[in-house]
Amino acid sequence: MYMKIIILTICVWRAFSQTEAGDKLKEMDYLDGSIVENKYLLPSINISEHSEELTNHTNEKVSVGLSRALDFYNTQLLAANWNTIKIELSEDCAKDMQTYIDGLTAGATWALKMDDASGRYSTGWFWGNQFWTGSQSLCENVSPVKGVILANGSDENRLSNVTEPLQYESYKKLLMIHSQQPQFDLGYFVLRVNINNSFTSEERILHIGLCLPDVCTNEDARVLFEETSRISQKVSLKVGAIRSRHQRYNMFEDVTFLLLCTVTAGVIVLLISGTAFDVYIQQMRKKKKTLVINCTTYSPAGNDLSETVTKLDMGTSGFYMVSGKGDDNNNGRDQASSGTETPSDAGNKYREIKLNKQFILCLLRRLVLAFSIRVNVNNIFNQSVGSDTLSVIHGLKSISIAWVILGHTCLVAFKYSDNMEYRKVVHKEFMFQTILNATFSVDTFFFTSGLLVSFLYFRANAKGKLDHPITNKISGFWSGFLHFFGLIIYRFARLTAPYLFVIGVLEVTMKWFYYNSVFEPPTLDHVNCPNYWWRNLLYINTLFPVNEMCMLWSWYLSDDTQFYIVGAVLLILAVSHFKSAAALLLLFVLSSWMTTGFIAFSNSHLPGADDPLALFDKIYDKPWTRLGPYLIGMCVGWLLFKTKCELRMNKLTVIIGWFLSSIILLALVYGLHEINLSPLAGAAYSALSHSVWALGLAWIVVACTTGYGGYVNKLLSASVLYPFSRLTYCAYLLHPIALRVMVMSMDQPLHLGKGVMPVLFLGQVVASFVLAFAVSISFEGPSVSMLRILTKLTHSQEGSR
Incomplete structure (x- = not known):
């Protein structure tokens, strides 16, 4: 009898000793190799009531790492509490999410890709990592399938031969789960999440990406995230804002974009025109033909020009060059003051109108030439x-x-x-x-x-x-x-x-x-x-x-x-x-x-x-x-x-x-x-x-x-x-x-x-x-x-x- 008591006492003592040693070992493993300030030390945390199904309904305190405390959007919690969560979702979102959960349970590749495309904590919390983005490109490339596309024709034939409604739905769902692609469109949601916790001194803002069915609304995304992120009572979070493609920006309805396109097109036309005109001028110079583009030569604003106007052989362009100098005596002014219009006056008026047209044409050509790519380069x-x-x-x-x-x-x-x-x-x-x-x-x-x-x-x-x-x-x-x-x-x-x-x-x-x-x-x-x-x-x-x-x-x-x-x-x-x-x-x-x-x-x-x-x-x-x-x-x-x-x-x-x-x-x-x-x-x-x-x-x-x-x-x-x-x-x-x-x-x-x-x-x-x-x-x-x-x-x- 005494012998049994002694043996039992020894066993109990050894058991407690091993437990204490294990606890100390866990703490040493966490602290090993670094000196951590008190505000950064992780306390033991309580598993929330939402995770009781994962812990056999126990409320045991356990020592955990940072990854446990920051385990947001936990799909295991999502599956365990799905019956409660789906009530808060829109009907279409709940339906596609049910398929997603079934796919995860069955290990379907497309469902695992969706899960992999969603962002979660990996490392770098104390190094300033606030972007848990997952992979938007992966989410977008898990291509949706329109209708039921099966692996081979025999599967398609078998599905078409099913006559019982319940059997049809069951078989269709089974094929959907084991398909290589989801049967619904996917959407990428970015959540801005405010984090308060007991192991950092200030509030943190995280940007977390979620790959979800596209029919889910921003409110659905908020519910899904918050209900699957309550793993720790030491961390509180609130979704501040959500961005998704439901708020899609259509460039072609934006006046600014349309105006930019118009301006860009106009400038391209001017660049081509200016460059072509510049090349034309260079060719004329090589042919030793003078093309005068000094517009002050055509200035009709009170200039006294000689009567000789020479037309260059420039095809049908009608490009004129005025030759000669002004008449310093300005005899025309004396004649005009007499109040009698002479043939000379009529010629002057005609010449002035002609010069006005020439001046405007020359000015336009100079302005177009300003867009020459060669000149500007x-x-x-x-x-x-x-x-x-x-x-x-x-x-x-x-x-x-x-x-x-x-x-x-x-x-x-x-x-x-x-x-x-x-x-x-x-x-x-x-x-x-x-x-x-x-x-x-x-x-x-x-x-x-x-x-x-x-x-x-x-x-x-x-x-x-x-x-x-x-x-x-x-x-x-x-x-x-x-x-x-x-x-x-x-x-x-x-x-x-x-x-x-x-x-x-x-x-x-x-x-x-x-x-x-x-x-x-x-x-x-x-x-x-x-x-x-x-x-x-x-x-x-x-x-x-x-x-x-x-x-x-x-x-x-x-x-x-x-x-x-x-x-x-x-x-x-x-x-x-x-x-x-x-x-x-x-x-x-x-x-x-x-x-x-x-x-x-x-x-x-x-x-x-x-x-x-x-x-x-x-x-x-x-x-x-x-x-x-x-x-x-x-x-x-x-x-x-x-x-x-x-x-x-x-x-x-x-x-x-x-x-x-x-x-x-x-x-x-x-x-x-x-x-x-x-x-x-x-x-x-x-x-x-x-x-x-x-x-x-x-x-x-x-x-x-x-x-x-x-x-x-x-x-x-x-x-x-x-x-x-x-x-x-x-x-x-x-x-x-x-x-x-x-x-x-x-x-x-x-x-x-x-x-x-x-x-x-x-x-x-x-x-x-x-x-x-x-x-x-x-x-x-x-x-x-x-x-x-x-x-x-x-x-x-x-x-x-």
Whole structure:
């Protein structure tokens, strides 16, 4: 008896010992190899009442892994609780889901593919993976079958020979389950799910893809997901939004898409016509036949032309060339004043009507020629610097646009990656400051814009090219106002054609991706562009909240245009009141610094520690915080004009200048690495950093244009950079669209690593410039050419009156 008690006691002790050892082993296995913060430790969780059928109706607490706690859309739960769940579904959805469950139970391939196409937790919860997308392409390629298609003819014959209704339905269902394809259409649903749990400190948002019968509604998808995801009481979830093809976007019912097609077709016709006409002109030149397209020759606006009009042998085109010079004595005017119409007067009227027709025809031909692909391609690849820029500017613009593309590539890649937290790792690396501070690239564009506007304006004014017959007839305020108005109209006409086209492309593509992509668009362009495109057209979109902005990166164009308006006022004023203009410019710069510093200090913005775009709507995109570099560029432009790009500096001055410039630029990009600023220092940095960057660039431009650039000037002035510089405007407009198309066309999120980003960046540079080239020769190049034609025309016409 005692012996039995002793043996029983030993057995019980050993059993408890093994259980405790097992529990400790499970915990050690989970914690082995890493130190986990308390907030990330997984507690033991209760299996919910919905899973009792899976645990023999026990309420036992068990230690589980992360995959158990995040086991959403559990098809095992779906099958176990189907009788309860199907009541909440629509009739058609419940019917097809029943077939799906039967297929899963029978191990049918098509059902397993559907299950495999739905997204679930795999790995990367703490690495920032919020895209459990499954595979949309797999779901779409599990092709539905119309009707009953059997493996062989004997099966079909046997089905047709079944006469009993119950036997027929049973046999049909059996064949349906074991078929290689489902008997219903499939739909892919993307659910945005808000997750609250006890093992992370903040709410998480997941994007989960489900492959379900297409007849299921969004509400059906919500019920199916929520009812099959209650495995853990430590995790609560709520479906925030659902996207599916039930909200299909039809391009052909979209006015914007139809308008884009019309414009594109019209431009293609003009490109073909312009190129064909250009080829025709080249052939005439080879045949040594002169084709005059200088329309000022035909100007009938008061010009006194000789009576000789020679018709060239150009077939039936009726293209005329006026020969001879005007009669300085203007005898016809004396005769007309007598009130008697002479034969000479009648001839003059006939000749004037004829010249009007010739002038209009010539003008139309010149405008069509502006669309010549050959001409516009030659303009892009022309190796001459051009009278409207400086050689060093080409290099600065080319490097800056590459820097902009790099920064945007990283932003988009991190947003659509399954390891978002990887950014926090590379964020600590020294060279990653190059990406974090890519915001200075935009300041380079502001600086070069201000410089060229100022330099070219003062140079044109000195040569008398700004004199216009209209403004010369009046003086004072109205002369300045008309001059100012002309500058604004010229800029608007030059920029707007490609800008509007790209806005239309963005609106249509984002609408399409919103309803067809696994991922949600990064911004609300599909909503904002149809409602607020007019703000972009007026270049005032930065004066409104960022959540209402169409084409987020267009903030630069808005600011640059507003700066151009300010600059035009200062330049017109400087011609007659230079000191007043200089004082006003200084006031603008100081006001910008003070405003930026105040906003940064009020919002406790700490550069280096905070995201550079943290205060996008308060600091980053507002014109009153970014004005400094533009005005500094204007000052440099005036300096180069006054010195005629010729300065004499001794060697010590040159060395000090290059040293200070290099230190300034490198310190701004890399100087805040692992440095924490005080609120006051952070405000000062926010206020001054952009202007200081412009000062660093100022030395580079001055040194390179005055002969002290050395190897830097050779690099920045390299002729190979000229085409890239001329395409920067269109590349800036288009590169974010190329980025979005790449990412949102994918089935799965990116997985980032050090070797991935350079490949993505180089690919985006190539894609962006290819697209920019196409848009430039179609819209930007013709717009600039036509503006030059019309500008020269107005000068010649008004000058002849």
